[in-house]
Amino acid sequence: MSIGTKCVQGGYTPGNGEPREVPIYQSTTFKYASSADMGKLFDLEAEGYFYSRLQNPTCDIVAKKIAELEGGTAAMLTGSGQAANFYAVFNIASCGDHVVSSSSIYGGTYNLFAVTMKRMGIDFTFVSPDCTPEELEAAFRPNTKAVFGETIANPALTVLDIEKFARAAHNHGVPLIVDNTFATPVNCRPFEWGADIVTHSTTKYMDGHGSAVGGAIVDSGKFDWNAHKDKFPGLTTPDESYHGVTYTERFGLGGAFITKATAQLMRDFGSVQSPQSAFYLNLGLESLHVRMKRHCENGLAVAKFLQTCDKVAWVQYPGLEGDKYYDIAKKYMPLGTCGVVSFGVKGGREAAERFMGKLRIAAIETHVADARTCCLHPASATHRQMNDEELRAAGVTPDLVRFSCGLEDAEDLIADIKQALE
Numbered sequence: 085m086s087i088g089t090k091c092v093q094g095g096y097t098p099g100n101g102e103p104r105e106v107p108i109y110q111s112t113t114f115k116y117a118s119s120a121d122m123g124k125l126f127d128l129e130a131e132g133y134f135y136s137r138l139q140n141p142t143c144d145i146v147a148k149k150i151a152e153l154e155g156g157t158a159a160m161l162t163g164s165g166q167a168a169n170f171y172a173v174f175n176i177a178s179c180g181d182h183v184v185s186s187s188s189i190y191g192g193t194y195n196l197f198a199v200t201m202k203r204m205g206i207d208f209t210f211v212s213p214d215c216t217p218e219e220l221e222a223a224f225r226p227n228t229k230a231v232f233g234e235t236i237a238n239p240a241l242t243v244l245d246i247e248k249f250a251r252a253a254h255n256h257g258v259p260l261i262v263d264n265t266f267a268t269p270v271n272c273r274p275f276e277w278g279a280d281i282v283t284h285s286t287t288k289y290m291d292g293h294g295s296a297v298g299g300a301i302v303d304s305g306k307f308d309w310n311a312h313k314d315k316f317p318g319l320t321t322p323d324e325s326y327h328g329v330t331y332t333e334r335f336g337l338g339g340a341f342i343t344k345a346t347a348q349l350m351r352d353f354g355s356v357q358s359p360q361s362a363f364y365l366n367l368g369l370e371s372l373h374v375r376m377k378r379h380c381e382n383g384l385a386v387a388k389f390l391q392t393c394d395k396v397a398w399v400q401y402p403g404l405e406g407d408k409y410y411d412i413a414k415k416y417m418p419l420g421t422c423g424v425v426s427f428g429v430k431g432g433r434e435a436a437e438r439f440m441g442k443l444r445i446a447a448i449e450t451h452v453a454d455a456r457t458c459c460l461h462p463a464s465a466t467h468r469q470m471n472d473e474e475l476r477a478a479g480v481t482p483d484l485v486r487f488s489c490g491l492e493d494a495e496d497l498i499a500d501i502k503q504a505l506e
């Protein structure tokens with residue numbers, strides 16, 4: 085099946101007389117005939133559902149669709165994108181370990197890594213996505229367990245050279261984890277370029293309507309944990325908290341990572357996505373391929389228009405010819421990038437704020453990547469506590485407006501920007 089057909093039909097094929105739409109299994113628990121039947125589930129010897137903190141049929145159907153979209157072997161839903169990135173890293177890195185990450189990542193992820201996971205004893209080295217192979221090489225340590233980056237970074241809109249990062253990771257016997265939130269599998273499938281694990285904030289384009297916070301983790305099934313047994317004992321040696329199961333032996337390379345993340349991390353941290361949210365997510369996924377095309381068309385039209393405005397100081401959009409990341413975006417995302425455009429309003433912080441206050445269609449929101457156009461002035465919102473100098477160091481200039489093009493008609497978005505600039 086092609087990607088659009090997978091968006092619409094993936095993950096769920098009803099049997100004779102069964103519901104056409106994915107059913108919402110609004111149940112915390114599941115009934116069994118005997119304690120012995122249930123015991124087998126607890127030992128991971130039989131497949132089945134027993135408690136929705138571990139697994140729920142609605143969530144599994146939607147996870148299966150996302151696995152198909154990414155071309156992976158297994159997937160799980162999480163309660164948010166934050167939980168997805170935390171689980172993906174913590175599943176293989178523990179206290180005393182080290183991770184190499186692109187410095188150009190979502191602010192929430194940066195905080196998770198640099199502050200909260202550091203408190204758990206995991207060290208991160210941040211490298212520029214534009215680093216040379218030598219600089220990347222120098223970031224590794226003997227205790228490095230993973231490499232992390234974002235296909236298109238939120239909000240910096242840098243594009244990750246997936247092959248460069250994958251090559252470095254594999255040279256050191258560790259997997260590359262890619263947060264593919266902004267590109268979505270419609271525009272980029274990181275596994276095809278060497279990534280091993282993909283994560284998503286499904287809150288963004290996948291849901292696409294600003295309806296439900298959620299996340300997902302997908303495994304390519306390609307990383308050979310057994311070839312680096314000493315680095316990944318959690319996957320390759322018996323788990324005493326699960327009656328001595330060895331994940332790679334019992335579930336193979338295709339299932340070990342997601343089974344461990346479910347059996348250990350979801351069991352202990354419980355960041356589940358509700359079946360109701362998974363249902364909304366699935367509705368979003370059914371039109372993802374149609375919507376992404378439109379988001380990208382609107383993004384490009386708005387970026388091209390902004391380029392012609394004398395009140396605009398600069399425009400950044402990886403789909404725009406002449407953009408620093410245009411060539412690399414064309415390589416990894418030939419169909420388009422995303423609907424988010426960054427630009428600077430001449431006159432700096434005050435001018436940017438005044439401009440945004442005059443917009444009529446684009447709403448001021450912390451959100452990005454949904455059906456309705458929205459925008460944010462990071463200097464007065466998410467990065468408010470920083471002075472101009474600190475903002476520049478974080479790659480957020482005081483004049484920066486993050487503009488997330490929705491699904492409206494491009495001419496209306498352009499007219500709105502035009503009147504606000506005037």
Ligand SMILES: *Cc1c(COP(=O)(O)O)cnc(C)c1O
Nearest residue numbers: 164165166190238265285287298
């Ligand atoms: C929003 C976002 C996250 C965090 O996701 P939540 O669903 O808000 O927890 C992670 N990565 C990227 C790239 C994001 O845009």
